[in-house]
Amino acid sequence: MKYKMKYSLMNFFKMESAIGILLILATILAMLMANSLMHNAYAQMMQTPVMVMFGEFNIAKPLLLWINDGLMAVFFFMVGLEIKREVVEGSLSDRSKLALPTFAAIGGMLVPAGIYAFLNWGDEAAMQGWAIPMATDIAFALGILSLLGTRVPAQLKIFLLALAIIDDLGAIIVIALFYTSGMSLGSLAIATILVLVLIMMNRGGVTNNTAYILVGLVLWTAVLKSGVHATLAGVVLGLMIPLKNNHQSFHALEHSLHAPVNFVILPLFAFANAGVSFGNVTAEDFTDNMTIGIVLGLFAGKQLGVFLFTYLAIKLRWGKLSEGITWGSVYGVALLSGIGFTMSLFIGSLAFESHVGECFELVDERMGILIGSLLSGIFGYLILLKTLPKS
Numbered sequence: 001m002k003y004k005m006k007y008s009l010m011n012f013f014k015m016e017s018a019i020g021i022l023l024i025l026a027t028i029l030a031m032l033m034a035n036s037l038m039h040n041a042y043a044q045m046m047q048t049p050v051m052v053m054f055g056e057f058n059i060a061k062p063l064l065l066w067i068n069d070g071l072m073a074v075f076f077f078m079v080g081l082e083i084k085r086e087v088v089e090g091s092l093s094d095r096s097k098l099a100l101p102t103f104a105a106i107g108g109m110l111v112p113a114g115i116y117a118f119l120n121w122g123d124e125a126a127m128q129g130w131a132i133p134m135a136t137d138i139a140f141a142l143g144i145l146s147l148l149g150t151r152v153p154a155q156l157k158i159f160l161l162a163l164a165i166i167d168d169l170g171a172i173i174v175i176a177l178f179y180t181s182g183m184s185l186g187s188l189a190i191a192t193i194l195v196l197v198l199i200m201m202n203r204g205g206v207t208n209n210t211a212y213i214l215v216g217l218v219l220w221t222a223v224l225k226s227g228v229h230a231t232l233a234g235v236v237l238g239l240m241i242p243l244k245n246n247h248q249s250f251h252a253l254e255h256s257l258h259a260p261v262n263f264v265i266l267p268l269f270a271f272a273n274a275g276v277s278f279g280n281v282t283a284e285d286f287t288d289n290m291t292i293g294i295v296l297g298l299f300a301g302k303q304l305g306v307f308l309f310t311y312l313a314i315k316l317r318w319g320k321l322s323e324g325i326t327w328g329s330v331y332g333v334a335l336l337s338g339i340g341f342t343m344s345l346f347i348g349s350l351a352f353e354s355h356v357g358e359c360f361e362l363v364d365e366r367m368g369i370l371i372g373s374l375l376s377g378i379f380g381y382l383i384l385l386k387t388l389p390k391s
Contacts, residue, residue, distance in 0.1 A: 018143075018262075018263070019139040019140070019142075019143050019262045019263070019266065020139065020140050020143025020144060021143070022262075022263060022266075022267045023139070023140055023143075023266060023267055023270050023341065023342065025267070026267040026268070026270040026271040026274070027270050027271070027274040027370070029271060030042070030270065030271045030272070030273075030274045030275035031274060031275060031276055033275060034275035034276060034277045035277055035278055035279065039277060039279075042275055045063065046062065046063055046064040046272055046275075047062045047063070047064065048062060048063040049061075049062055049063075050062070050063055050066050059221070059224065063272075064272055064273075067268060067269055067272045068269070068272070068273070068346065068349055069224060069229070069230045069231065070220075070230070071265045071268065071269065072231050072234075072265070072269060072346060073220055073230055073231045073233060073234035074234060074257070074260070074261060074265055075231075075234070075261050075265050075266065075269075076172070076231040076232070076234035076235045076238070077216070077234035077235070077237055077238045077257070078234075078238065078254065078257040078258070078261050079165075079168055079172075079234075079235060079238065080234060080235040080236065080237060080238020080239045080241075081238040081241060081250070081253065081254045081257070082165060082238075082254065083165055083168070083169060083235075083238070083239065084238060084239050084241070084243055085243060085250070085251075085254065086161075086162065086165055088243050089243070092162055092165065092166075097162075097319075097322075098162070099313060099318045099319040100159070100310060100313055100314070100318075100319035100320070100321075101159055101162035101163040101166055102166055103309045103310065103312070103313040103318065103319070104159075104163050104305075104306045104309050104310045104313070104334075104337075105163050105164075105166035105167045105170065105306075106166075106170075106305075106309060107304075107305035107306055107307075107308055107309025107310070108134070108136065108163065108167060108301075108302050108305040108306040108309070108334075108337050109134040109167065109170050109305070110305060111297075111301040111302070111304050111305030111308075112133035112134050112297035112298060112301030112302050112305060112338075113130050113131060113133065113134050113297070113301075114301070115133070115293060115296050115297045115300065115301040116129070116130050116132070116133050116293035116294065116296075116297045116301075117130050117293075118293075119289045119292055119293040119296070120289050120290060120293050123289065123290075126289060126290045126293075128351040128352055129290060129293075129294070129347075129348060129351040129352065129365055131171070131174045131178065131179075131347050131351065132294050132297070132340065132344050132347050132348050132351060132365060132368075132369065133293070133294050133296075133297025133298045133301055133302070133338075133340060133344065133372065134167070134170065134171060134174065134297075134340075134347075135167065135168075135171050135340040135343030135344045135346075135347055136163070136164045136167040136168070136302070136337045136338075136339065136340060136343060137164075137339050137340060137341040137342050137343050137344070137373070138161070138164040138165070138168065139262060139266060139342070140339045140341050140342070140373070140377070141160060141164060141336045141337060141339050141380075142157070142160065142161065142164075144336055144339070144377050144380060144381050145157060145160060145333075145336060145384070147381065148381075148384055148385065148388060151388040151389060151390070152384075152388065153322075153324035153325060153329070153388075154324075155322035155323065155324055155325055156322075156324070156325050156329050156333060158322075159322070159325065159330075159333060160333045160336065160337070163306065163333070163337060164337065167337070168343070171343060171347065172232065172235050174347075175229055175231070175232065175347070175350060176228065176229075176232055179229055179347075179350040179351065180227055180228045180229065184225055184226050184227055187222050187223075187225040187226035187227075188222075188226040188227075188228065190222040190226075191219060191222040191223045191226050191228070191233070194215060194218060194219040194222060195219065195236055195240075197215055198212065198215055198216075198219070198236070198237065198240040199240065201215070201240070202240050202241075202242050205242075206242070207242055207249060209241060209249055209250075209253050212237060212240060212241055213237070215237075216233065216234075216237035219233045219236065219237065220233040220234070220237075229350060231346075241253065266342055269342055269345070269346070270341070270342055270345070273345045273346075273348075273349060273366070274345065274366060274370065276366045276367055276370065281367070285367065286367070290365060290368065291365075291367055291368040291371075292368070293368070294344075294365060294368025294369055294371075294372055295368045295371050295372040295375070296372075297372065298338040298339075298340050298344070298368075298369070298372030298373060298375075298376055299335075299338050299372045299375045299376050299379075301338075302334065302335070302337045302338035302376065303331070303334040303335045303337070303338060303376075304334075305334075306330075306333070306334035306337050307330060307331055307334040310330055310334070326387060328383065328386070328387030328388075329384060329387050329388055331383055331387075332380050332381075332383035332384035332387060332388075333380070333384075334380075335376050335379050335380030335383055336376065336377065336380035336381075336384075337376075338372060338373070338375075338376030338380070339373045339376045339377050339380070340369055340372065340373050340376075341369065341370075341373045344369040344372075344373070345366060345369055348365045348366065348369060351365070352365060
């Protein structure tokens with residue numbers, strides 16, 4: 001019996017859709033706790049103070065921020081590694097095939113942000129969330145796509161992966177430029193020196209991943225204290241790890257991160273951030289401009305931006321559809337790109353962390369993220385189910 005259970009669990013974790021299933025379960029559990037007699041326990045758990053001290057130096061944050069600033073830095077470290085691998089030897093290494101997903105990603109960022117800004121223009125508090133509908137959750141989108149099995153052409157999966165990675169790169173730039181506050185010049189100077197150290201290590205041929213990670217830990221602390229969001233340290237570190245001549249330790253490091261990030265960190269992040277309480281929600285909250293802006297941005301803006309910019313790129317002969325990809329499947333992928341979920345929740349937490357009282361008097365932005373992502377996932381799956389070949 002135990003052997004069968006162990007065998008079933010191993011098979012489950014090998015499924016591409018397992019990540020999406022775990023994220024859904026974590027979200028449902030968070031919402032159940034937030035809307036039951038356990039809502040106080042859930043809130044207290046997320047606000048549990050956690051402190052790390054080293055002499056006079058200390059970092060004191062509630063558990064929620066340790067998850068968002070600390071564990072998510074590991075996620076962004078893996079994103080940095082993935083971006084580097086794709087640029088050096090993956091789907092982003094061929095410039096002739098890079099134009100199409102790049103234009104699709106640009107459209108998928110500009111149109112949703114434009115829709116949100118149009119609906120919330122003039123509302124200073126709500127405008128903090130303009131970047132929320134720009135994001136795409138790679139794990140969730142690929143998980144939904146994997147439900148269609150062998151019907152999905154390899155090139156379509158590569159198109160979605162490249163689009164989502166470029167989208168993530170855009171989100172990283174947005175976080176760096178627009179979601180920083182109260183910067184400490186001293187800490188920023190230390191972070192800059194450490195980045196230069198990492199560059200010199202890379203240029204100098206240092207291949208020991210442990211050495212990079214040790215410097216990266218100090219970099220994360222400096223960035224955290226600087227006012228720039230700490231997760232950016234993870235991205236920088238990932239880009240600095242050397243990948244030359246198919247360097248095996250790079251691939252081993254990236255592979256070792258997949259399980260803890262996908263099966264622990266992302267579900268934990270979803271559990272910590274998706275606990276929307278409907279106790280005080282009214283009909284007006286669902287018609288609030290912020291909620292509508294996020295829903296329309298993710299569900300309508302993403303599909304319009306990705307599909308139209310792909311169409312324009314092909315008409316202008318800046319790219320072409322790979323063999324086996326139809327316009328119907330492109331539209332289905334455009335819909336799936338509207339699954340913002342964890343990335344949108346993350347940007348939402350950054351957008352309103354200094355405006356919590358002001359924002360939550362308006363509406364909880366997480367409702368729009370959940371509704372927009374759900375609609376995008378359902379309709380994207382149905383369109384692909386109809387348009388992809390049966391065999």
